[in-house]
Structures are given as structure tokens and as C-alpha cells.
Amino acid sequence: xxxxxxxxxxxxxxxxxxxxxxxxxxxxxxxxxxxxxxxxxxxxxxxxxxxxxxxxxxxxxxxxxxxxxxxxxxxxxxxxxxxxxxxxxxxxxxxxxxxxxxxxxxxxxxxxxxxxxxxxxxxxxxxxxxxxxxxxxxxxxxxxxxxxxxxxxxxxxxxxxxxxxxxxxxxxxxxxxxxxxxxxxxxxxxxxxxxxxxxxxxxxxxxxxxxxxxxxxxxxxxxxxxxxxxxxxxxxxxxxxxx
Amino acid sequence: xxxxxxxxxxxxxxxxxxxxxxxxxxxxxxxxxxxxxxxxxxxxxxxxxxxxxxxxxxxxxxxxxxxxxxxxxxxxxxxxxxxxxxxxxxxxxxxxxxxxxxxxxxxxxxxxxxxxxxxxxxxxxxxxxxxxxxxxxxxxxxxxxxxxxxxxxxxxxxxxxxxxxxxxxxxxxxxxxxxxxxxxxxxxxxxxxxxxxxxxxxxxxxxxxxxxxxxxxxxxxxxxxxxxxxxxxxxxxxxxxxxxxxxxxxxxxxxxxxxxxxxxxxxxxxxxxxxxxxxxxxxxxxxxxxxxxxxxxxxxxxxxxxxxxxxxxxxxxxxxxxxxxxxxxxxxxxxxxxxxxxxxxxxxxxxxxxxxxxxxxxxxxxxxxxxxxxxxxxxxxxxxxxxxxxxxxxxxxxxxxxxxxxxxxxxxxxxxxxxxxxxxxxxxxxxxxxxxxxxxxxxxxxxxxxxxxxxxxxxxxxxxxxxxxxxxxxxxxxxxxxxxxxxxxxxxxxxxxxxxxxxxxxxxxxxxxxxxxxxxxxxxxxxxxxxxxxxxxxxxxxxxxxxxxxxxxxxxxxxxxxxxxxxxxxxxxxxxxxxxxxxxxxxxxxx
Numbered sequence: 001x002x003x004x005x006x007x008x009x010x011x012x013x014x015x016x017x018x019x020x021x022x023x024x025x026x027x028x029x030x031x032x033x034x035x036x037x038x039x040x041x042x043x044x045x046x047x048x049x050x051x052x053x054x055x056x057x058x059x060x061x062x063x064x065x066x067x068x069x070x071x072x073x074x075x076x077x078x079x080x081x082x083x084x085x086x087x088x089x090x091x092x093x094x095x096x097x098x099x100x101x102x103x104x105x106x107x108x109x110x111x112x113x114x115x116x117x118x119x120x121x122x123x124x125x126x127x128x129x130x131x132x133x134x135x136x137x138x139x140x141x142x143x144x145x146x147x148x149x150x151x152x153x154x155x156x157x158x159x160x161x162x163x164x165x166x167x168x169x170x171x172x173x174x175x176x177x178x179x180x181x182x183x184x185x186x187x188x189x190x191x192x193x194x195x196x197x198x199x200x201x202x203x204x205x206x207x208x209x210x211x212x213x214x215x216x217x218x219x220x221x222x223x224x225x226x227x228x229x230x231x232x233x234x235x236x237x238x239x240x241x242x243x
Numbered sequence: 244x245x246x247x248x249x250x251x252x253x254x255x256x257x258x259x260x261x262x263x264x265x266x267x268x269x270x271x272x273x274x275x276x277x278x279x280x281x282x283x284x285x286x287x288x289x290x291x292x293x294x295x296x297x298x299x300x301x302x303x304x305x306x307x308x309x310x311x312x313x314x315x316x317x318x319x320x321x322x323x324x325x326x327x328x329x330x331x332x333x334x335x336x337x338x339x340x341x342x343x344x345x346x347x348x349x350x351x352x353x354x355x356x357x358x359x360x361x362x363x364x365x366x367x368x369x370x371x372x373x374x375x376x377x378x379x380x381x382x383x384x385x386x387x388x389x390x391x392x393x394x395x396x397x398x399x400x401x402x403x404x405x406x407x408x409x410x411x412x413x414x415x416x417x418x419x420x421x422x423x424x425x426x427x428x429x430x431x432x433x434x435x436x437x438x439x440x441x442x443x444x445x446x447x448x449x450x451x452x453x454x455x456x457x458x459x460x461x462x463x464x465x466x467x468x469x470x471x472x473x474x475x476x477x478x479x480x481x482x483x484x485x486x487x488x489x490x491x492x493x494x495x496x497x498x499x500x501x502x503x504x505x506x507x508x509x510x511x512x513x514x515x516x517x518x519x520x521x522x523x524x525x526x527x528x529x530x531x532x533x534x535x536x537x538x539x540x541x542x543x544x545x546x547x548x549x550x551x552x553x554x555x556x557x558x559x560x561x562x563x564x565x566x567x568x569x570x571x572x573x574x575x576x577x578x579x580x581x582x583x584x585x586x587x588x589x590x591x592x593x594x595x596x597x598x599x600x601x602x603x604x605x606x607x608x609x610x611x612x613x614x615x616x617x618x619x620x621x622x623x624x625x626x627x628x629x630x631x632x633x634x635x636x637x638x639x640x641x642x643x644x645x646x647x648x649x650x651x652x653x654x655x656x657x658x659x660x661x662x663x664x665x666x667x668x669x670x671x672x673x674x675x676x677x678x679x680x681x682x683x684x685x686x687x688x689x690x691x692x693x694x695x696x697x698x699x700x701x702x703x704x705x706x707x708x709x710x711x712x713x714x715x716x717x718x719x720x721x722x723x724x725x726x727x728x729x730x731x732x733x734x735x736x737x738x739x740x741x742x743x744x745x746x747x748x749x750x751x752x753x754x755x756x757x758x759x760x761x762x763x764x765x766x767x768x769x770x771x772x773x774x775x776x777x778x779x780x781x782x783x784x785x786x787x788x789x790x791x792x793x794x795x796x797x798x799x800x801x802x803x804x805x806x807x808x809x810x811x812x813x814x815x816x817x818x819x820x821x822x823x824x825x826x827x828x829x830x831x832x833x834x
Contacts, residue, residue, distance in 0.1 A: 017832060022825025026818040033813035041806035046797040115817060119809055123799035131361030212362025220351045228344045235336050239329050 003089045004097055011101025015067075024066045025109045032059060036116050046124045048136035049210050051116055056140040056206050060106075060147035061172040067106065068151030069165035071098045072237065077159045085240070095234045099152055099226075106144050110137070132212035139209020142222035146202055147172060149229035156236040179203040264314055271310030274303040358422065369419055373505045374427065377420065379512075381428035385471040387508065389417055389434040390449065394463025409464050409479065409498070416500045417466075439463060449474070466504070468511045475511040477503055481542060506543055516546040517563035517780055524553025525578065526571025528754060533568065535763040536772055543773065545780070552578045558585035563780035566593045569754025573612040583616055586746040591779035595754040596624055598674035620732045621681030622750050625674060668767040673728050673752035684735055685745070691729035691771070728752040729771070731778070749775040 015021045035058075040050055075081035084094055121128065154168040155161070179201040198204050202225070205218040256264075281299040311318070321327050360368045369377075380387060391413055396403050417434040424432030439446055439458060446458060449467055452474040466477045481503040519540055523529045530537055530549045537547045550558070550565070556577040558565055565585065574582070586592060594617075599610055614624055668691055678687040729752060734745035755761055756768045763769070801809075 017828055019825040019829035019832075022821050022828060026821035026825065029821060030814060030818040033810075033817060037806065037810045037813055040799070041801060041803075041809070044799045044801050046799050112817070116813060119813065120799060123801045123805065124797060126797055127363065129363040129797070131363055135361045211367055212364075213358060213360050213367050215358045216351065216356045220348060220356075224344050224347050228340055231340045232337055235333050239333050 004093045007089060007093060007097030008100050008104075011071075011097050012104060015101060015105045020070075021067065021105060024063055025112075027066075028059060028063050028109055029112060031062070032113065033116070036113075040120060044123075046120055046126075046128065048129065048132045048212065050120065051113060051133075052136035052140045053210060056136075056143040056210075057176070057203065060144045061169070061176055063106075063109075064144065064147035064151040065154075065165040065168035065172065067102050068148055068155050068168065069161040070155070071102065071152055072155040072233070073158050073161040073164040077161070081237075081240075085237075091238045092230075092234050095152070095156075095230055095237060099149060099230055099233075102148050102152070103141075103145055106148060107141060110141065110144070129212065135209050135212045135214050138214065139206050139218070142209075142219070142226075143202060143206045145226050146222055146229075149226045149233070153229045153233045153236070156233045175201070176203070264317060267310040267313035268317075270306055271314065274307040274310065277303040278307065358419075367415075367419070369423055370501060370505070373420070373501055374423060376505050376508050377424045377432065378427040380424060380431035383428075383431060383470065383512070386431045386433060387468060387470045387511070389420070389432075389504070390467045390469065391417070391434065391436045392439055392446075392458070392463050392465045392467065393436050394439045394460050406464060409482070412498050412500060413464065413466065413482070416504065420504065466507070468504075468507050470511055473511055475507055477507045481507070503542070510544045516544050518559070518561045519545045519547050519564045519566065519776060519780065520550040520558065520562045521547060521566045521568065522550045522552045524551045525574050526569070528568040528757065533757055533759070533762075535759045535769075536757045539762075539769065539773055540776060543777070545776070552581065556581040558582070558590060562590065564591040564593055564776055566595075566776075568593075568595045568757050569597050570611050571597075571609075573609045575612075579612060579616060582613070586616070586620070586748070589744050590746055591781075592746070592748045593751075593775055593779055594748065595751045595757060596674060596676075597754050598672060617748070617750065618679060619682070620746065620748055621679045621685060621687040622730055622732055622748065623677040623679050624750070625677055667765075668729075668756060668771045669761065669765045670728060670753045671755055671761075673726075676727055676730050676750050676752050678727065678730050681732065685732060686735050687730055687732045689727045689729075690731050690749070690775075691751070692725040692727050731775075747779050747781075749779060751775075 036051065043050070072081065075084065085091070117133070150172065151164075151168045154171070155164040158164040158167070182197045182201060199221075202222070205221050208215050208218050277299060281296070281303065285296055358367075360366070391410070393410070396406065421432055421434060437445055437449065439460075439462075450456065450458060452469070452472070453467065453476050455476075462476075462478065464479050468475045468477065482500045483498060521527075521530045521533065521537070530547060540547050545563070550562075552558075553575065556575070558581055562585070565582075582590075582592070594613070596611060611624065617624060678689060681687045729750065731747070731749045733747040751771075757772055761768050762772065
């Protein structure tokens with residue numbers, strides 16, 4: 001546990017002193033700000049979806065590959081991963097520390113969206129659905145966690161960070177599109193198969209949070225998926241010792 | 244691959260064989276890909292029974308087998324290599340992990356799951372009336388089953404999408420019922436889906452129980468509630484409330500599934516219908532004119548009948564409530580006597596009166612003649628017109644007034660659905676009603692009143708005829724709102740909270756609120772009318788006046804100029820600040 005905390009702190013520090021992370025955060029806030037202002041100015045609706053919907057759908061698919069691409073791929077390329085592996089820390093601890101480090105950084109970027117919520121409330125003086133906001137933000141963080149875990153897994157497979165980012169980005173977009181395509185009864189015949197595919201798609205689970213509802217099925221889905229991706233990442237890292 | 248016997252080294256292969264192996268490897272990879280895609284398509288489109296969909300298997304499977312045979316030596320060699328051992332290890336562990344993941348998802352995701360609606364509007368929770376109804380299921384000898392009828396998908400994509408939406412809404416709602424029923428009355432409620440095309444024998448059995456010879460395709464997405472020998476059909480129409488403009492144009496439908504299902508449950512378990520009479524003979528709106536109101540009552544298991552008070556001035560004994568909607572003539576003495584007798588024996592009256600307005604053809608030209616009768620119960624009908632602004636008369640006839648919104652004034656049980664739905668009742672030209680000191684043992688309560696300062700414009704009592712010169716000058720009785728627009732009168736409750744028997748009256752200040760255009764367009768009008776009849780008929784705990792759940796719409800006041808400022812702050816300045824911090828970090832690291 002002590003190793004994990006120390007490694008997480010190291011990861012966080014390395015992210016916060018990385019100009020690239022601030023560049024990614026700036027792009028994130030620019031894109032999110034544009035989504036938010038255009039939608040808010042048009043609809044004027046004071047609701048959680050106005051803030052959280054783009055944060056959970058498109059932005060993690062765009063930003064997570066950039067944040068995760070260097071985590072393992074860069075270390076492999078530079079040869080620092082081997083040094084880390086020889087240190088008295090477990091593979092799982094390394095992977096968990098990298099994941100939580102980047103997740104906390106993402107959460108801190110999301111914390112900046114408090115400015116957007118504040119701006120929204122500045123122009124509204126009625127009762128606010130705080131429960132809906134809490135559920136929406138929770139879902140958005142879980143969704144981001146899933147994309148970050150996937151980005152970390154892809155990063156563990158390649159030595160080139162650019163290639164890792166590209167593959168994570170393209171496959172993330174494919175999942176995003178598949179989520180919409182599966183809902184179409186023209187492409188997928190309604191029935192058990194559609195239900196199963198829908199269940200596998202993260203966006204259906206995220207939609208429940210946007211309604212202000214927290215369902216343990218969705219929590220278990222996200223927790224289990226993140227855990228499974230981190231497990232696979234650990235196995236990939238571990239497999240280097242077997243060769 | 245052949246080995247050189249003495250040295251154990253690999254014998255060089257002829258160039259043709261090498262090329263063949265490479266081609267076989269490529270063909271095998273493509274065949275694998277093709278097979279995977281075809282299996283996926285067959286699974287998602289459910290086309291395993293389609294011979295054309297299976298044709299690719301006939302092409303790809305032999306190709307894969309042939310390539311595997313050609314590459315068999317290479318394959319064997321690769322199995323012995325260290326990379327394959329690593330890959331096998333990873334694969335086995337990944338599969339084990341996947342199985343554990345599946346078990347966790349199944350155990351915690353499906354068998355023991357909970358759902359919490361954190362939103363203020365609680366749109367996805369069940370109404371307490373529904374919960375009470377589900378709790379009551381534990382006393383039943385047999386469980387209740389809801390069967391959803393699933394038909395063939397429609398050809399039209401839009402229609403198909405609508406059907407899919409309804410099916411998803413219904414399933415989510417039934418899941419909520421099942422989840423709560425499992426807690427409140429374990430094993431007493433369940434639901435299933437019946438495929439109308441694939442299960443004809445089950446459909447036939449269901450039809451027999453409902454007394455239906457056939458099921459039409461339009462009956463798909465209906466729900467059949469079953470309990471022992473009892474069965475009740477809820478159609479698609481029951482699950483929606485259609486909002487319409489005053490001209491009758493549909494503004495779209497709102498899903499009202501919970502009210503329909505809970506009402507259906509009540510009616511399944513307690514099928515006796517109560518009679519509601521709609522009187523005519525003195526210019527009132529008849530059953531034929533109030534189709535929306537009548538249909539809504541029938542959905543609630545009221546037997547709605549017409550009653551000609553002019554021809555036969557007597558209210559039947561089985562009347563649970565009597566509706567007098569907008570009389571335009573003075574009631575004849577015999578009719579007044581019949582109403583008096585009805586109220587004296589504990590009758591229930593829902594009276595909707597319009598202001599006396601000789602200038603307008605659609606308004607009554609004479610008083611109802613019920614003034615004395617109502618005053619005996621603590622209600623006075625005024626001759627004033629409640630308005631929200633001065634409207635000049637044009638050619639002797641005033642312009643139509645803007646709608647006047649009335650909000651629940653009382654916390655009375657009967658208006659709870661209205662308050663829960665946050666739905667105002669819309670009046671156009673209401674008269675004013677006034678509560679008086681009630682006789683001993685009775686009470687009068689305000690049900691609806693206008694807001695005191697609607698659009699910052701003072702309300703006042705206006706002269707019914709000369710709208711251009713309202714009585715809001717010196718000496719006027721009351722110039723400002725709130726104006727009472729609906730009252731109820733009934734016996735005082737005992738100390739234990741039980742209500743003694745006696746006449747109940749609801750008086751509303753305009754009959755138009757029950758007219759189809761108003762009743763179907765405004766949810767508040769709909770709920771007010773149903774809640775009133777329900778209270779009058781004594782069904783406080785037996786009806787299903789559950790408002791449709793929809794989230795409250797919260798709108799911000801944002802000007803164009805302010806949006807531009809927001810754009811500048813959030814899209815330009817905030818990201819620029821982050822870039823600035825990044826540059827500072829970069830510079831500090833360099834130094």
C-alpha cells in the first residue's frame with residue numbers, strides 16, 4: 001500500500017509538471033466550453049446533461065488517449081519500465097498507480113467545470129437538482145475511468161506513444177459509434193442479442209446516471225470493466241518477464 | 244517442416260513452397276476475419292435460419308481448413324516457441340479473469356441490485372400510491388403477472404423507433420414494479436413478454452381469458468394483467484396522454500404508464516365500477532361534448548352515464564357523483580328540488596359554472612338558480628368575472644382574455660396529484676366563487692386560486708358586461724388577487740381524521756376547463772378534474788390519479804450579450820489560462 005501511494009504521488013507529480021498535460025487540459029476545456037456555451041445559449045436549460053453529457057461521451061474518447069499514451073509505451077521505449085520492474089514493487093501496484101494518477105488528474109480537470117456550473121447558476125434563481133448533478137458527475141468520472149483504463153491497456157501493448165494514442169482513439173470512436181448503431185433496430189434485430197450488446201456498451205450505463213439515477217448494476221459494470229482492463233494491463237506488463 | 248537428419252537444422256524449402264505457405268497464411272487470416280464478421284452479423288441479425296446468410300460459411304470454412312493444413316508445420320513449430328507459451332499464459336489468465344468478471348456482474352449486477360433516484364424530481368421512482376398497491380398484493384392468494392405483447396417490428400422506421408421507445412419505457416417501468424414488489428410482497432408480481440408471432444398457442448389462451456376472439460397487430464405493446472382467473476387488458480392508448488392545442492392538433496404524447504398500470508392493477512383486483520352521471524337539459528355540456536373527460540373517467544373504471552335533469556328531475560341512487568358542466572339556463576324548480584334532495588341524502592356534486600355574460604353567445608344569459616342551494620353549503624357564486632387585465636371592448640364584444648393560471652390553494656388530499664405534478668389549471672374566462680361561513684359540522688376550502696401578481700399585473704374583479712370599465716376604482720370590493728377559482732365543501736372530519744358522511748361539493752369557476760381542447764391540452768386541468776371526481780366519489784385511497792412523471796424544466800434567463808461574455812470567459816480565457824500555466828511549468832523545468 002505504501003508503495004502504491006508513493007508511486008501514485010510520483011505519477012501525479014510527473015503529470016502536473018508535464019506541459020503536455022496542461023496542453024491536453026486546455027484542449028479539453030476549450031472543447032467542453034464550446035459544447036457547453038453553444039448548448040446553454042441555445043436551450044438555456046439548467047440541467048446536469050448540459051454540463052456532463054459531452055464530458056462523458058466525446059471528451060474522454062478524445063482526451064484519454066492523449067493522457068494515457070505515454071504512461072507505459074513511453075516507459076517501454078525509454079527502457080525505464082525495466083528499471084521500475086526491478087524495483088521492489090509489484091506489477092499491479094505500478095499499473096494501479098499509473099491509472100489512479102491519471103484518473104485523479106482527469107478529475108482535477110473536471111473540477112474546473114465548476115466554473116461552467118457556476119455560470120449556469122448565475123443566470124438561474126430557482127431550485128437546483130443537486131442530486132441529478134451528483135449522479136451525473138459520478139457517472140462521468142466512471143466513464144472517464146473506463147476510457148483511461150482502456151488507454152492504459154493499449155499503451156501497454158505498444159512502444160510508440162503516438163501509435164498507442166491513435167489506436168486507443170480510433171477504437172474508442174468505434175465503440176462510441178457502435179453504441180449508436182446497436183440501438184438501431186435496422187442494424188441489430190431487437191431481442192436478446194441487442195440486449196446483450198446494449199449491456200456491453202458503456203453509454204447505456206452512463207445514460208442512467210444522466211437521469212439522476214444510480215443503479216448498482218451500472219456501478220458494478222464500470223467497476224468490473226475497469227478492474228478487468230487493469231488486470232489485462234498487468235498481465236501484459238507481467239508477460240515481459242516471461243519472455 | 245523437414246529437418247536435416249544429421250545436424251538437426253531446417254532444410255531449405257523450395258521458393259514455391261514458401262510462397263504457398265505465405266499465401267495460405269494470408270488466406271487463413273482473411274478466412275478467420277470473414278468467419279468472425281459473418282458469425283457477428285448472424286448473431287445480431289438473428290439470421291442463422293437464413294440459407295443466404297450461411298453461404299459465407301461454406302466459402303470461408305474450407306478456406307480456413309485448407310490454409311491450416313498447408314501451414315500445419317509452421318503452426319506446430321510456433322506452438323513450441325516461447326512467445327506462444329507467453330501468449331497462452333496471458334490468454335488463459337484473461338479468460339479466467341473474464342469468467343470472474345461475468346460471475347461478479349451476474350451476482351452483484353443482476354441478482355442483488357438496487358437503484359437510487361438522486362434527482363429532486365424523482366422521475367424514475369414509483370408513486371407512493373403504486374407502492375401501497377404493490378404492498379397490498381401480499382394478501383392475494385395468487386400472484387399477479389403482467390404480460391407484454393410484442394408484435395412484429397413496423398415497416399416504417401419512425402414508427403418502429405416509437406415502438407422501441409415504448410417497449411423500453413414499459414420494460415423499465417415493469418422492472419421498477421417488480422423490484423419494489425419483491426421487497427413489499429415477495430413473489431407476488433412478475434412480468435414476461437409474449438411474442439405474438441412466435442407463441443400463437445399462448446396468445447390464444449390469453450385471448451380466451453380476456454374474452455377476445457383475435458388479437459390485431461395494433462394490440463402489440465399492450466399489457467395483459469393476470470391474477471388467477473381474472474385478466475385485464477391495457478392498450479397502448481392507456482399508456483399515453485395526448486396533449487392537444489385548442490384546435491385539436493396533437494402536441495405529442497406523454498408516457499403515463501405508471502398511472503395506467505396502477506389503475507389497471509386496482510381494476511383487476513377490484514373490478515366493481517362506480518356510476519358518474521353527467522347532467523344535461525339546461526344547456527350543460529353533455530357526455531358527447533366531453534369525450535376526453537369521459538374517456539379518462541372510464542379508464543379509472545367509472546361508468547359514465549348521461550342524465551336529463553329537465554325530463555326526469557331525479558338523481559339515481561347509484562350515482563357516485565353528479566357533474567353539472569356549464570349550465571346556460573336557469574334550473575327549473577323541479578331540477579333544483581332534485582338536486583337538493585340528492586345533496587341532502589349525501590350526494591356528490593361537481594359543478595362547473597360560467598360567468599353570466601349576455602354579450603357573449605357562448606356564455607349563459609341567466610343565472611343558474613342554484614345560488615340559494617349552494618349558499619346553504621357555504622358557497623357563493625359571484626356575478627364577477629376574474630380577469631388579469633383591462634381589455635377594451637370591440638364592437639360590443641370584449642377580446643378574449645389571456646389564460647389565467649390557477650394554482651392549488653389548499654393542501655387538501657384531493658389536490659395532491661396536482662401539486663405533485665406542479666401543473667397549473669388554466670382558465671380563460673372564469674367567474675368568481677366565494678367561500679362563506681359554512682353551517683355547523685361542515686367546512687369550505689379553497690382549491691384553486693389565481694396567483695396574486697401574475698406578470699406583475701394586479702388582478703381585480705371586473706364587471707361582467709363592461710370589461711372596459713372594471714370595478715377596480717374607488718369603492719371596489721376587491722381589486723387584487725388571489726381570486727378563488729375553485730372551492731370544495733364537505734363534512735368536517737372527526738378528531739380521528741375520519742370524515743363523516745354527508746354531501747360533498749366541488750365548484751369550479753369555468754366549465755371550459757373540461758372541454759376537450761382544454762382538458763386534453765393542459766395536464767393541470769386533467770388532474771384537477773379527475774382528482775375532484777375521485778374525492779367526490781369517496782375514492783381517496785382507491786383511485787389512481789398519479790401524475791405523469793416528467794422532470795421540471797429549469798430555464799435560465801440568458802441574453803445574447805451575456806452568452807457572448809460566457810463564450811469569451813469559458814472558451815477563450817479559461818483554456819488560455821491553462822496554456823499559460825503549462826508554459827510556466829515548462830519554463831520552470833528548463834531553468
